[in-house]
Amino acid sequence: MSARSGWLAVSTLSAATVCAAGAFDVPAADRAQADLRSVESFAQIADATQRSAALFTEAGKVILHPRCVNCHPATDRPLQGDGGQPHEPPVRRGKYGHGVPALRCATCHTTANYDAVGLPGHSGWRVAPAAMAWEGRSLGQICAQLKDPAKNGGRKLSAIVEHMRDDSLVGWAWAPGAGRRPAPGTQARFGALVEAWVKTGAVCPAP
Ligand code: HEC
Ligand code: HEC
Numbered sequence: 546m547s548a549r550s551g552w553l554a555v556s557t558l559s560a561a562t563v564c565a566a567g568a569f570d571v572p573a574a575d576r577a578q579a580d581l582r583s584v585e586s587f588a589q590i591a592d593a594t595q596r597s598a599a600l601f602t603e604a605g606k607v608i609l610h611p612r613c614v615n616c617h618p619a620t621d622r623p624l625q626g627d628g629g630q631p632h633e634p635p636v637r638r639g640k641y642g643h644g645v646p647a648l649r650c651a652t653c654h655t656t657a658n659y660d661a662v663g664l665p666g667h668s669g670w671r672v673a674p675a676a677m678a679w680e681g682r683s684l685g686q687i688c689a690q691l692k693d694p695a696k697n698g699g700r701k702l703s704a705i706v707e708h709m710r711d712d713s714l715v716g717w718a719w720a721p722g723a724g725r726r727p728a729p730g731t732q733a734r735f736g737a738l739v740e741a742w743v744k745t746g747a748v749c750p751a752p
Contacts, residue, residue: 581606581730584741597745604709604738605684605750610728612718616672617679623672624680627726642671658722665722669714674698685752692747702743710736 582603590596607613615624621638622631639645644652654670673679676696679687690696691705700708709715710732718728728735742748 581734581738583734584737587741593745594748597742597748598750600738600742600745601688601748602684602750604735604742605687607718607728607730607735608679608687609684610718612721612725612728613715614679617677618672619678619680619682621672621675629680638672638675642674644671658720660723663722663724665717665725667714667717683752685750688749689752692749702747706736706740706743709739 584600587596587600587603590599611624611627611629614629615626618624622635623638624630625632634648636648636650637645639649644650650670650672653664655664655666656668657666658664659666677690677698682690692702694700697705716732719730719732721727
């Protein structure tokens with residue numbers, strides 16, 4: 546129980562520091578508009594191949610965001626913070642991503658954000674499988690592995706679109722709780738970009 550009160554103290558402190566900096570004063574709707582371009586704004590690119598790669602590059606503002614990458618680590622250990630530092634305490638993936646029996650994610654992460662202590666939460670909180678690692682990879686590399694059924698959980702491209710657009714664990718990135726910077730735009734706008742990318746041939750930007 547002593548380890549638990551230790552991290553509570555630390556995370557309360559970091560949440561307070563971030564809020565004091567006033568990073569969250571801009572209304573959410575305005576921020577969403579400015580931070581992620583809409584599908585329509587790519588209409589002037591006549592060539593479908595170029596448009597497709599440009600749409601994915603825009604979606605990459607979300608994909609490469611720490612709110613996503615922290616859960617798609619290259620090792621067994623999730624990441625934390627905007628700098629993607631290794632998770633403290635040093636938890637491990639375990640067989641299904643929920644942690645190891647001695648220290649499961651749900652020991653700390655509950656079914657919802659716990660704002661009083663700056664602890665994120667969701668009923669499906671777990672780390673992505675190793676095959677879906679994004680940490681340290683370029684957007685072109687992530688694009689290629691997203692299209693590969695051997696690496697993307699056997700998904701067709703339509704299922705990738707649905708997952709990005711509708712999955713509530715993905716959606717957590719836009720409602721990450723107090724003191725945590727959300728992913729740019731909205732999940733709907735991001736989903737539309739990914740859908741338009743698939744419709745234009747799912748072209749990947751250069752690796
Ligand atoms: C002993 C408690 C504890 C356990 C167990 C734990 N975490 Fe955490 N985790 C935390 C705390 C506290 C934070 C918030 C730290 C911060 O953001 O400064 C956090 C933050 C995170 C973040 C950062 C989210 C973001 O982008 O801001 C991820 C990802 C994460 N945990 C994943 C996991 C996963 C996956 C597991 C299980 C394998 C797990 N954690 C187990 C305490 C824990
Ligand atoms: C709390 C951890 C967590 C967060 C945050 C998270 N993911 Fe994931 N992600 C997972 C897990 C676990 C899986 C595996 C689920 C499955 O296959 O059903 C996954 C799988 C995926 C997949 C399936 C295909 C593949 O190759 O990766 C996509 C796409 C994806 N996530 C996108 C995102 C995006 C985009 C974000 C940020 C907006 C995000 N995720 C944030 C844990 C997370």
